[in-house]
Amino acid sequence: MSEEDQDRSIGRQISMSGPDLTDAEREAVAKVLHTPRLSTGPQVEAFEATVAERVGAKHAIAVNSGTAGLHLCVHAVGITDGDWVITTPFSFIASSNVLLYERAIPVFVDVDPLTGNIDPVLVAEAAADLTEGGAAVRRWLPAHGASIKGELKAILTVDVFGQPADYDPLVGTASRYGLRTIEDSCEALGAVYKDRPAGMLGDIGVFAFYPNKQITTGEGGIVVTNHDDWANMVRALRNQGRAPGDTWLEHSYLGYNYRMDEMCAALGKVQMSRLDELLEKRERVVRWYGERLKEIPGIELHRLIPSTTRMSWFVYVIRLDPTIERRGVMERLETRGVPSRPYFIPIHLQPHYVERFGYQLGQYPVTEDLGQRSLALPFSGVMTETEVEYVCEALKHSLG
Numbered sequence: 001m002s003e004e005d006q007d008r009s010i011g012r013q014i015s016m017s018g019p020d021l022t023d024a025e026r027e028a029v030a031k032v033l034h035t036p037r038l039s040t041g042p043q044v045e046a047f048e049a050t051v052a053e054r055v056g057a058k059h060a061i062a063v064n065s066g067t068a069g070l071h072l073c074v075h076a077v078g079i080t081d082g083d084w085v086i087t088t089p090f091s092f093i094a095s096s097n098v099l100l101y102e103r104a105i106p107v108f109v110d111v112d113p114l115t116g117n118i119d120p121v122l123v124a125e126a127a128a129d130l131t132e133g134g135a136a137v138r139r140w141l142p143a144h145g146a147s148i149k150g151e152l153k154a155i156l157t158v159d160v161f162g163q164p165a166d167y168d169p170l171v172g173t174a175s176r177y178g179l180r181t182i183e184d185s186c187e188a189l190g191a192v193y194k195d196r197p198a199g200m201l202g203d204i205g206v207f208a209f210y211p212n213k214q215i216t217t218g219e220g221g222i223v224v225t226n227h228d229d230w231a232n233m234v235r236a237l238r239n240q241g242r243a244p245g246d247t248w249l250e251h252s253y254l255g256y257n258y259r260m261d262e263m264c265a266a267l268g269k270v271q272m273s274r275l276d277e278l279l280e281k282r283e284r285v286v287r288w289y290g291e292r293l294k295e296i297p298g299i300e301l302h303r304l305i306p307s308t309t310r311m312s313w314f315v316y317v318i319r320l321d322p323t324i325e326r327r328g329v330m331e332r333l334e335t336r337g338v339p340s341r342p343y344f345i346p347i348h349l350q351p352h353y354v355e356r357f358g359y360q361l362g363q364y365p366v367t368e369d370l371g372q373r374s375l376a377l378p379f380s381g382v383m384t385e386t387e388v389e390y391v392c393e394a395l396k397h398s399l400g
Ligand SMILES: *Cc1c(COP(=O)(O)O)cnc(C)c1O
Pocket: 065, 066, 067, 068, 091, 092, 094, 095, 158, 184, 186, 187, 208, 209, 210, 220, 221
């Protein structure tokens, strides 16, 4: 029997991620089911208050996914048809799709090779060129699908893998050109940038609660902001466009049903009360990985930069040396029962974006390089040290 078969025969199958749940969460959800109130109600309000307090936000508005939250932010800050929004191609696709929902144009700029976060120097250059207009604009716009007569409205950043983007220079650029900043903090609940909480670094931010995130509500998300008008708009839009004062069948705006329900909120409330414990468990898994992987040639570990007071680990992503063929590594890991993911496939190279905007390989070299070499290993707060050991051994054997 080969070694792989042996691993198989002992039934080793590691999960890519997994929620960290206790009886407290199960009981909280069960309790809601003993009440008649299942859609938005007191649980949602309590959950919102918990998140608002944690990040120091004046408003927190719960919705039924991170994507829904981002979409409402885009709408609320006034981004519309043909507007330009500077954003990153190194992200989960939702951060850019939400711009397309409002027929805005994502203007991609490349990322910092250390963190994978949007490069503030390029953002400043793009903002200067795009506000000046004329020929300079061409450098930043896609080959087709975007009018050169757009208006630059906002910067939409992503806190990649749970490390905040470098916000000070980004906010500097935003205020210089009168731009809104939207922070996609869907991967970064609990992260801290220069002693300030992620999610609150820009004008409006979003966290997400899919089961692989730091806390989960099953499906869910939340918008946080200090701006009253935008908060009111997000509240109205998540609830079929009902403005304050509207009755149930009056709809002032074109809205959506993006409401979070009571079961999700009850689950989320317990998860929030355990947030620091959950983050510490994830940090412990990161240490177990680090101790085992730091000496393996051909592997680079994810780096934290000095502006990151605290990283909130969302995924555990390593980078393979360019000489190592990732596809083969992933296949060999798979035969040992270890799943892995190529984080991220760059957004500009996703089929819809290629077709709609004519993007080509080579346009965002740092993003593409990270996209080709990054490998997410199984990661969650409930992983055991034995499982981490198993993954690391499997990885050593799989590097070829
Ligand atoms: C998870 C995530 C989202 C939102 O995900 P949902 O599944 O809609 O909750 C958005 N942006 C990024 C970067 C994410 O990682």
